[in-house]
Amino acid sequence: MSPRAKYLTGTFTWFAAFGIQGVLFAWLVTMVLDQSAAMVGFAQMALLLPGTLLMLFGGAVSDVLGPKRVVVSAQCFALVPLLFLIYVLTSDTLSYNAMLIYGVLMGIAQAFVTPSRDGMLNAVAGNRLQRTVVFATMMQFGGQIVGFILAGFADRFGPVPIVIAQCVLLSAGALAYSRVPISYEPQTRQHSFIRSMGRSIADGARTVIGNKSMVAVMVQNVAMAMFFMSSYLVGLPILIREVFDGSAQDLSWINMANSAGLVLTAALLLPYGDVKRPGRTLLLNHGIGALTLAAGALSGSFVWLAVFIFAWGLNGGFAIAMSRSIMQQLAPTHQVSRVMSFYNLSFMGAGPIGMLLGGFLAARYGPAQAIIISCGLMLIVNLSTTVWSPLWRLSLDDSAPLQPSD
Numbered sequence: 001m002s003p004r005a006k007y008l009t010g011t012f013t014w015f016a017a018f019g020i021q022g023v024l025f026a027w028l029v030t031m032v033l034d035q036s037a038a039m040v041g042f043a044q045m046a047l048l049l050p051g052t053l054l055m056l057f058g059g060a061v062s063d064v065l066g067p068k069r070v071v072v073s074a075q076c077f078a079l080v081p082l083l084f085l086i087y088v089l090t091s092d093t094l095s096y097n098a099m100l101i102y103g104v105l106m107g108i109a110q111a112f113v114t115p116s117r118d119g120m121l122n123a124v125a126g127n128r129l130q131r132t133v134v135f136a137t138m139m140q141f142g143g144q145i146v147g148f149i150l151a152g153f154a155d156r157f158g159p160v161p162i163v164i165a166q167c168v169l170l171s172a173g174a175l176a177y178s179r180v181p182i183s184y185e186p187q188t189r190q191h192s193f194i195r196s197m198g199r200s201i202a203d204g205a206r207t208v209i210g211n212k213s214m215v216a217v218m219v220q221n222v223a224m225a226m227f228f229m230s231s232y233l234v235g236l237p238i239l240i241r242e243v244f245d246g247s248a249q250d251l252s253w254i255n256m257a258n259s260a261g262l263v264l265t266a267a268l269l270l271p272y273g274d275v276k277r278p279g280r281t282l283l284l285n286h287g288i289g290a291l292t293l294a295a296g297a298l299s300g301s302f303v304w305l306a307v308f309i310f311a312w313g314l315n316g317g318f319a320i321a322m323s324r325s326i327m328q329q330l331a332p333t334h335q336v337s338r339v340m341s342f343y344n345l346s347f348m349g350a351g352p353i354g355m356l357l358g359g360f361l362a363a364r365y366g367p368a369q370a371i372i373i374s375c376g377l378m379l380i381v382n383l384s385t386t387v388w389s390p391l392w393r394l395s396l397d398d399s400a401p402l403q404p405s406d
Contacts, residue, residue, distance in 0.1 A: 004124040004132065006180045011117065011136050012143040013173035014075065019147020020166045021106065023255055024159060026237045027151070027248040029099055037238050037367070039096065041359020044233045046100045048355065050107030051114070051348035059115035059341020060201045067119035067337055068182045074112035075174040081105035082167050089160050114344050119337030122328060123182045131270070133325045137317065138266035141259040148259065152252030204338030211330055213279065214339070216389030217323045218346035220286060223381040225350035227374035228316075230358025231293060232258070235374070236309075239367035244302045257306040261313020262320070269321060278322040279391030285322075286382045289315035290375040297371035326394070 001009075029035050029043045062070045081102045088098045121136060147169075154162050208214045236254060240246035275281050289312050296308030324343070331339035361370030386392050 001179075003180050003182075004135075006176050007120055007124045008135060008139045010071075010173045010176035010180070012139040012146075013169045013176065014113065014117070015140045015143035016147040016150075017078075017166045017169040017173070019144035019255065019259070020151045020162055020169075021147070022144070022233075023148055023151035023248060023252050024154060024162060024166075025099070025103070026233065027154060027251055028094065028159065029096070030237045030241055031247065032094070033096055033099070035096060037234070037362040038359045040238060041230070041234045041355040041357075041362075043096070043099055043103060044358075045352035045355040047103035047107050048348050048351035050104055051111045052345065052352055054108060054111035055115065055341050055345040055348060056201050056204070056338075058112040059119075059204065059338045059344075061112065062116040062119045062337035062341075063335065066182070067116040067123075068177060068180055071113055071116035071120065072174050072178045074109050074116065075170050075177070078106060078109035078113070078170050079167055081109070082163055082170070086160060086163050086167075089158075089163070111348075114348075115337045115341035117177075118324075118328070118340035118344070120177070120180060120182060122331075122333065122336045124180065133328065134266050134269045134321050137321050137324075138263055138270075141262035141266070141313075141317070144259045145256050145263065148252040148255040152249045154248040201338065204335055204342055207332060207335055207339055208342045212390050213326060213394055214330055214342075216279075216385055216391045217282070217326055218343065219381070219385055219389070220282065220319075220323065221343065221346035222350040223378055223385075224286070224319075225347045226354040226357060227378040227381075228289070228293070229347075229351055230354035230361075231297075231371040231374045234355055234358035235297070235362055235367045235371040238362050239297065239305075239371070240302075242367060243300075244305075246302075250302070254306060254309055257310040258313040258316070261310045261315075262317040265314050265317025266321065269318075275322060275325075276395060278326050279389075279394030282319050282322040282326070283382060283386050283391055285315040285318040287379060289319065290378040290382065294372045294375040297368040297375075 025043075025047065026040075030040050035043065058070070058074075084105065085098075085102050088094050121132060124132065147166075150165055151162055208218070237251060240250050240254065244250060269275070292308055292312045292315060296305045296312065299305050299308060324340075327339060327343045328336060358370060358374065361373055364370075365373065
């Protein structure tokens with residue numbers, strides 16, 4: 001098996017486990033524990049908050065110690081909250097506080113896995129970075145579909161077997177990543193570890209802030225977290241519960257519809273090579289995605305909601321692939337994990353605020369209206385970024401770094 005295949009296998013299994021979590025966490029908090037909209041938003045915030053606090057540190061650790069070592073260790077640590085969840089489920093002590101503890105521990109693991117995985121991608125991509133990003137995106141959302149399918153059986157078999165499957169997937173992913181042949185020499189000989197961390201984060205910050213295209217991508221990420229993620233993780237579960245009297249199976253269907261659209265996007269991108277205008281593609285798909293998600297909230301039919309979420313996923317697949325490609329191609333080779341940690345921080349860091357906003361809007365106006373308001377705000381940010389940033393003019397030259405066209 002080639003290094004890229006091993007990397008993609010690790011990515012697939014991690015996101016299959018992540019897909020299980022996406023359905024199971026929302027199902028346990030929203031439907032089993034029957035929490036209010038505000039409390040659902042707070043629980044989702046607990047899942048994302050560690051990423052806000054630790055993502056930059058995770059990226060710096062990855063660049064200093066080596067991404068493979070960090071990603072394998074972090075995935076092994078992710079087994080701890082899963083074993084805790086199995087305990088509270090089998091001992092019949094499931095509670096809202098227990099879910100908060102689980103969310104915080106899993107969020108800590110993700111803060112280290114995410115930038116380290118992105119740091120490994122460049123090492124296995126060779127000279128076809130965008131193509132490898134598309135492959136990774138396909139594995140990411142293909143894995144999530146598998147996870148969603150497995151999580152949909154929670155109504156029939158109970159949550160414990162599903163969590164055990166999640167443990168198996170995480171272990172398989174750690175094994176696959178450990179076998180990727182990446183040589184890396186730790187960068188701690190001249191400075192203490194703490195000083196190395198501080199300098200690494202500062203260098204990454206200067207790199208990102210000094211590039212207007214990177215800044216624009218991060219602004220779009222913040223808007224996605226505030227308005228799209230909150231709609232998806234807070235608004236949609238409450239909409240399914242209150243409007244469609246939904247179950248874990250219904251949640252899994254909606255999640256599968258979104259991921260199916262994302263996977264189809266990756267399949268469409270692969271035969272046609274690199275997108276020459278990644279910034280323009282990113283902006284257009286964010287705008288169309290906002291309209292599509294709002295239409296789903298207005299549909300009033302579960303089937304049509306699934307159709308619109310599938311279409312939203314199509315747009316999201318283009319947006320995610322383009323934003324990651326822009327950041328990774330502009331990043332200096334020795335700073336990839338740090339740059340991608342800022343990229344992920346812009347998304348996950350705004351996520352906790354977005355969760356609270358989504359919970360407040362859903363409690364005040366109802367879940368459908370909350371989603372529509374969020375989509376309107378996303379359109380405003382998207383149009384503003386189109387005007388002030390160089391993303392619309394950004395062109396891709398296969399033989400050179402990304403540069404704004406004349």
